[in-house]
Amino acid sequence: MTATIIDGKAYAATIREKVAAHVARLKDEMDITPGLAVVLVGEDPASQVYVRSKGRMTVEAGMQSFEHRLAEDTEEQELLGLIQHLNADPQVHGILVQLPLPAHMNSDLVINAVDPTKDVDGFHILNVGRVATGQAAMVPCTPLGCLMLLRQQLGSLEGKEAVVIGRSNIVGKPMAQLLLGDSATVTVAHSRTQNLPEVVRRADIVVAAVGRPGMVTGDWIKPGATVIDVGINRVDAGGGKTRLVGDCDFDSVSEVAGAITPVPGGVGPMTIACLLANTLTAACRTHGLPEPEGLTA
Ligand SMILES: NC(=O)C1=CN([C@@H]2O[C@H](COP(=O)(O)OP(=O)(O)OC[C@H]3O[C@@H](n4cnc5c(N)ncnc54)[C@H](OP(=O)(O)O)[C@@H]3O)[C@@H](O)[C@H]2O)C=CC1
Numbered sequence: 628m629t630a631t632i633i634d635g636k637a638y639a640a641t642i643r644e645k646v647a648a649h650v651a652r653l654k655d656e657m658d659i660t661p662g663l664a665v666v667l668v669g670e671d672p673a674s675q676v677y678v679r680s681k682g683r684m685t686v687e688a689g690m691q692s693f694e695h696r697l698a699e700d701t702e703e704q705e706l707l708g709l710i711q712h713l714n715a716d717p718q719v720h721g722i723l724v725q726l727p728l729p730a731h732m733n734s735d736l737v738i739n740a741v742d743p744t745k746d747v748d749g750f751h752i753l754n755v756g757r758v759a760t761g762q763a764a765m766v767p768c769t770p771l772g773c774l775m776l777l778r779q780q781l782g783s784l785e786g787k788e789a790v791v792i793g794r795s796n797i798v799g800k801p802m803a804q805l806l807l808g809d810s811a812t813v814t815v816a817h818s819r820t821q822n823l824p825e826v827v828r829r830a831d832i833v834v835a836a837v838g839r840p841g842m843v844t845g846d847w848i849k850p851g852a853t854v855i856d857v858g859i860n861r862v863d864a865g866g867g868k869t870r871l872v873g874d875c876d877f878d879s880v881s882e883v884a885g886a887i888t889p890v891p892g893g894v895g896p897m898t899i900a901c902l903l904a905n906t907l908t909a910a911c912r913t914h915g916l917p918e919p920e921g922l923t924a
């Protein structure tokens with residue numbers, strides 16, 4: 628079997644168009660321009676790339692983009708002060724603090740300092756609890772993007788066997804909650820899981836969020852399964868060049884799977900599209916306006 632390639636890049640573009648159309652109406656009819664503030668602490672080159680493309684796509688969707696870059700050795704208190712300032716700024720509807728933060732900062736404290744209604748990453752403890760209990764929340768962008776791709780590919784997820792590899796707070800755990808919310812039967816695997824290939828072979832749906840290039844191979848995959856590859860790994864491509872690969876060995880997995888997301892061009896663009904969607908949703912909620920349909924879980 629040769630897997631269908633799930634074109635996350637194209638699907639993300641349709642979401643960004645929907646967002647842009649709604650933003651244009653908000654501006655026209657209500658004189659409201661949704662705004663997203665992105666805070667980057669330190670000089671990590673990969674993070675700088677994400678922050679730049681987030682800023683560009685925010686502006687392309689008709690929203691305001693505010694970028695704050697702080698030095699690596701910034702005191703935690705200064706970052707908390709900036710967050711208070713953004714919480715109070717009516718032009719800012721969404722706040723994203725790029726992770727990971729430098730080691731001298733307490734990430735939980737920083738994340739929970741963001742006003743939960745502006746927490747477009749969905750990492751605040753209140754949003755985590757709302758997602759877990761099925762209440763209206765800000766849903767983390769990467770898992771939301773994966774859920775959208777799965778629904779589009781499979782229709783209903785009800786009763787499907789899903790295996791999520793990875794249990795981080797930003798991908799694995801919220802992904803498991805969303806799959807459960809759609810009535811899949813969910814297993815969360817991690818570095819201590821025994822017989823991982825066997826566990827994964829049961830799955831109709833595999834979400835790989837590990838950070839190990841090519842770890843999942845074709846012999847782990849049930850024929851016809853849908854595979855969502857969240858991994859973003861930069862590897863040596865020879866001649867001083869690098870390239871991005873996922874957590875799945877694309878060539879062998881795509882011979883067995885029914886459908887698979889590529890890296891790049893799969894989950895990554897969906898993450899950014901969902902960030903814009905969350906910013907729009909936050910702006911609508913702040914102003915007590917109806918939310919756009921189909922842009923949240
Ligand atoms: N496409 C996108 O938009 C995004 C992509 N990513 C990418 O997704 C990947 C995961 O990110 P993130 O969740 O932040 O990573 P973390 O490092 O926070 O978590 C990795 C998880 O993988 C598990 N793990 C590690 N090694 C193994 C192994 N050998 N077998 C099974 N499980 C293992 C860990 O288990 P344990 O808990 O036991 O240590 C952990 O739960 C990365 O490649 C990252 O770059 C991340 C965010 C967004």
Ligand SMILES: Nc1nc(=O)c2c([nH]1)NC[C@@H]1CN(c3ccc(C(=O)N[C@@H](CCC(=O)O)C(=O)O)cc3)C=[N+]21
Pocket residue numbers: 676677723724725726727748768769859871890891892893894895896898899
């Ligand atoms: N607070 C916070 N929220 C995040 O959502 C967050 C974060 N911190 N820290 C880092 C990770 C990583 N992440 C990605 C987003 C887009 C792509 C993306 O668009 N990738 C493109 C390729 C980009 C390239 O070529 O480098 C693709 O997969 O096609 C990747 C990774 C968000 N993260």
